[in-house]
Amino acid sequence: MIGNKRMTAICGAFGTGKTEISVNIALKLAAEQKKRVILVDLDIVNLYFRSRDKRDALAAKGIKVISGAKGFENADLPALAPEILEVFAQKDSLVIFDLGGSDYGGTVLSRFNEYLKNEKINLWLVVNPFRPFNEKNEDTVAMAEHISRRARLPVSGIIANPHLMNQTTDALIEQGLAQINRIQKYPLKFLTVMEDYYKPEMEKEFEIPIMVLSKNMIQPWE
Amino acid sequence: MPKIEIEKNVCKGCGLCVRICPKNVIVISKGLNDKSYHPAEYIGEGCIGCKSCALTCPDSAIEVYK
Amino acid sequence: MSEKVLMKGNEAVAESAIRAGCKLYFGYPITPQSEIPEYMSRKLPQIPGGAYIQAETEVSAINMVYGATSAGARAMTTSSSPGISLMMEGISYIACAEVPCVIVNVMRGGPGLGNISPEQADYFQVVKGGGHGNYRLVVLAPSSVQEMADLTYDAFDIADKYRMPVMLVAEGNLGQMMEPVKFKELKTEFTDKSEWALTGTRNHEPKIITSILLDPETMEKHIHKLYEKYALIEENEVRFEEYLTDDAEIIIIAYGLISRVARSVVDKLRDEGIRAGILRPISLWPFPNEAIKSKIEQAEFFFVCEMSMGQMVEDVRLAVNGAKPVHFFGRCGGVVPTPVEMFDNVKKYL
Amino acid sequence: MEKIFKKPKGLNDKTMHYCPGCGHGIVHKMIAQTLEELDLLERTIFISPVGCAVFAYWYFNTDHIQAAHGRAPAVATGLKRANPELIIVSYQGDGDLASAGTAEIVHAAARGENISVIFINNAVYGMTGGQMAPTTLVGQKTSTSPFGRDPNFAGHPLKVCEMLATTKAPRYIERTSLDSVANLNKTKKAIKKSFDLQARGEGFSLVEILSPCPTNWGMSPPEAMDWIAETLSKEYPLGVFRDERADTEVRNDS
Incomplete structure (x- = not known):
């Protein structure tokens, strides 16, 4: 899935599903049990629904989560934990960076440019065309270019995540995917579909690899 | 001959026009107006129409003719 | 699109x-x-x-x-x-x-x-x-x-x-x-x-x-x-929404997001044969006083749930005016009540 | 014989409530004259502050809004952004502008809002009974500095023009006074320049006017004018603090 890259950074507009996808990639890599998996939450923009909320659950599955300074997880205090630097030292680990939303997610990554320029890294943009600022492909491409400049890394691919949560349908996935397919500038890596809406025939029908997402971020009434 | 007209019952008798007049041709009246102030009064001659009194008057009580 | x-x-x-x-x-x-x-x-x-x-x-x-x-x-x-x-x-x-x-x-x-x-x-x-x-x-x-x-x-x-x-x-x-x-x-x-x-x-x-x-x-x-x-x-301009209140003996009153937790609690209570319903104020002012009053006769009790120490409950008590018991359950400090604990709290009064 | 000075059209015939010799009346008249001269009366919204001028709307033939203490520049921002055709005169005293509303005035200036601020500095709180203001001089006795303002406890006077001139956006900032014919004429000219700049869309301007408060200073009106000349304008030097158009080029980072 991640090719021969040791690191993968997930970026995109707010609420396109970056965290859900980051957690799912980490879970899949951990399940392969080849290497130690570290999930780094670099979302300093949005403080609700971040992957650090699931730190304990992920730890049980062998994923180390590095997020804001310990003890300040609920604080309106977007500090970076000093232990982030260890991911660059531990060369035998696989690393997933969950970046913050919008153009600014790339900025935090740029902070580690001196380390990243010696690493092999994917920078993948999650796109849900049913979200604001992803509704038009030209806006999506402009955002990708902006993130790339901010991160000082090229965007290496797109993850299509077309959905409307519990109102997702096959037709809607198809419609969203068709739109994302029209983006010429970046290669489409795979489609993500939430497990409730996944059907095995989709892979063939849509002619694209699919990552089935398990739902990790749930509401109290669900 | 330039002259000024002071609206007697609008004047509060603050004396700023008296202070500023370069020709000293304005005085505070001994009499009272409707509001029980001693209003300012033009002595009737010597005005050069410089408008200083009208400029300083806080109550816009002075009109100047030339 | x-x-x-x-x-x-x-x-x-x-x-x-x-x-x-x-x-x-x-x-x-x-x-x-x-x-x-x-x-x-x-x-x-x-x-x-x-x-x-x-x-x-x-x-x-x-x-x-x-x-x-x-x-x-x-x-x-x-x-x-x-x-x-x-x-x-x-x-x-x-x-x-x-x-x-x-x-x-x-x-x-x-x-x-x-x-x-x-x-x-x-x-x-x-x-x-x-x-x-x-x-x-x-x-x-x-x-x-x-x-x-x-x-x-x-x-x-x-x-x-x-x-x-x-x-x-x-x-x-x-x-x-x-x-x-x-x-x-x-x-x-x-x-x-x-x-x-x-x-x-x-x-x-x-x-x-x-x-x-x-x-x-x-x-x-x-x-x-x-x-x-x-x-x-x-x-x-009074606005409110009712869910299964027609025959309800337990009237749960909750507004905002917490009313959705209450909804799953009502479904669970109904599964057990308990006739519960929700009255959800949408306009907090003007408050749906008359709607609440109209439920007094059928109600065994009112149950107010809030994410606070109990604020709207005072308006419910004013509307009910002592005619029936008004019970309260709340969590505060940013804790969201779970369906399970709300369910358990309603059952305390059955 | 021609009438060469008359009451401006912008003022109505009501007698102002201000004490005899109060500077508010002088400045109100200049504002009305200037709006008439520039033909801006019909487009003007006058914002009255909290302070002695809270009832300024009793006297002006313009539309009017009354703002909470210190908030006039924020209200002005809202009005101007909603309708850029309007001419906004934000009128504030020193308690209002330099104490309760320091955040509002600093940021309206820093944003370069296209409004005119007329700032009446009389070094004292007039309306509430002559208490110490942020602009009260060291040693000046007021009803809350009965032994004179002590800089060890109450600090030093706040200088608004100097402070605002450290920001880049304001188009024009000048301090004037009402104590002499020359200074009255300069004040009138400054007000006119401010309104004219606004009408041309050139940005934020502020005219600070040293103004007498005979009642709370305990002086006759002529004595009060002399005190401005001899004492107040020594602490608050008159002059132009800013008169240039700010650099407005937008430079985006990547």
């Missing part, structure tokens, strides 16, 4: 306000509502006559709204609890000066700086006053992202109709959560404001917008005039 989009509650507020004709936004960032100013700062500069101004404080933001709406424009500000406290001065002035405006409070934990987790503990502040003097706010409480959009749109119309501030209150997680939402059309026709809005004196005598009335009798008369308007609102 699809007629629906996937939006956070905060984004839905922003987009819906724009569709309601709001071209001017004044605000100050505070978690958990910063998506609103972020959205506005992207969208409004692209609209002719539109402007996003990041105010120096929430105090300034509400006063900028006062200025903008006095000129006849649709304008809004949004904040979260501590920021809303700062706006209280301006809200009181606007209420007295009879100028329409829309304020959104995406509530967080308090008192004090508290935390950024969701709470409903600003009920007293926004429903019972908050600012000084005799005034009321229309307060609307959505429970879904769709309602965040719909009530924002309606809030502008209510504000214009009665020339007063209207506040939308949402819990922090409602602002942050995503759901599909469908928006209304862009509004193009508005209430005529030429009677009072400040537009210069070209075609009319000088107009004045003020909240200072020195003479006690004049001030009293003005307050009576405000309260005549408020009486009209109590008659016409």
Whole structure:
């Protein structure tokens, strides 16, 4: 899935599903049990629904989560934990960076440019065309270019995540995917579909690899 | 001959026009107006129409003719 | 594209306000509502006559709204609890000066700086006053992202109709959560404001917008005039929703996001053969007193659940007036009650 | 014989409530004259502050809004952004502008809002009974500095023009006074320049006017004018603090 890259950074507009996808990639890599998996939450923009909320659950599955300074997880205090630097030292680990939303997610990554320029890294943009600022492909491409400049890394691919949560349908996935397919500038890596809406025939029908997402971020009434 | 007209019952008798007049041709009246102030009064001659009194008057009580 | 989009509650507020004709936004960032100013700062500069101004404080933001709406424009500000406290001065002035405006409070934990987790503990502040003097706010409480959009749109119309501030209150997680939402059309026709809005004196005598009335009798008369308007609102603008209340013996009363937890509790109670239902106030002021009173006879008891130490429960007790027991269960500090603990708490009284 | 000075059209015939010799009346008249001269009366919204000028709307033939203490620049921002055709006169005293509303005035200036601020500095709180203001001089006795303002406890006077001139956006900032014919003429000219700049869309301007408060200073009106000349304008030097158009080029980072 991640090719021969040791690191993968997930970026995109707010609420396109970056965290859900980051957690799912980490879970899949951990399940392969080849290497130690570290999930780094670099979302300093949005403080609700971040992957650090699931730190304990992920730890049980062998994923180390590095997020804001310990003890300040609920604080309106977007500090970076000093232990982030260890991911660059531990060369035998696989690393997933969950970046913050919008153009600014790339900025935090740029902070580690001196380390990243010696690493092999994917920078993948999650796109849900049913979200604001992803509704038009030209806006999506402009955002990708902006993130790339901010991160000082090229965007290496797109993850299509077309959905409307519990109102997702096959037709809607198809419609969203068709739109994302029209983006010429970046290669489409795979489609993500939430497990409730996944059907095995989709892979063939849509002619694209699919990552089935398990739902990790749930509401109290669900 | 330039002259000024002071609206007697609008004047509060603050004396700023008296202070500023370069020709000293304005005085505070001994009499009272409707509001029980001693209003300012033009002595009737010597005005050069410089408008200083009208400029300083806080109550816009002075009109100047030339 | 699809007629629906996937939006956070905060984004839905922003987009819906724009569709309601709001071209001017004044605000100050505070978690958990910063998506609103972020959205506005992207969208409004692209609209002719539109402007996003990041105010120096929430105090300034509400006063900028006062200025903008006095000129006849649709304008809004949004904040979260501590920021809303700062706006209280301006809200009181606007209420007295009879100028329409829309304020959104995406509530967080308090008192004090508290935390950024969701709470409903600003009920007293926004429903019972908050600012000084005799005034009321229309307060609307959505429970879904769709309602965040719909009530924002309606809030502008209510504000214009009665020339007063209207506040939308949402819990922090409602602002942050995503759901599909469908928006209304862009509004193009508005209430005529030429009677009072400040537009210069070209075609009319000088107009004045003020909240200072020195003479006690004049001030009293003005307050009576405000309260005549408020009486009209109590008659016409009460909003609530019922779920399975027709035969319910247990009436659960909850507003906002927590009403959705209550809904799953009612389903579970029904599964056990217990006749429970929900009455969800949508307008917190005017409060659905009559709707609650109409349930007194059939009710064994009322059960109020809030994300606070119990604030709306006082209004429920006033409505029920001792006729039946009113029980309360609340979590605060940003803790969201779970269906299980709410269920267990209802069962305590069976 | 021609009438060469008459009451301006912008003022109505009501007698102002101000004390005899108060500077507010002088400045009100200049504002009205200037709006008439520039033909801006019909487009003007006058914002009255909290302070002695809270009832300024009783006297002007313009539209009017009354703002909470210190908030006039925020209200002005809202009005102007809603309707850029309007001419906004934001009128504030020193308690209002330099104490309760320091955030509002600093940021309206820093944003370069296209409004005119007329700032009346009389070094004292007039309306509430002559208490110490942020602009009260060291040693000046007021009802809350009965032994004179002590800089060890109450600090030094706040200088608004100097402070605002450190920001880049303001188009024009000048301090004038009402104590002499020359200074009255300069004040009138400054007000006119401010309104004219606003009408041309050039940005934020502020005219600070040293103005007498005979009642709270305990002086006759002429003595009060002399005190401005001899004492107050020594602490607050008159002059132009800014008169240039700010750099407005937008430079985006990547």
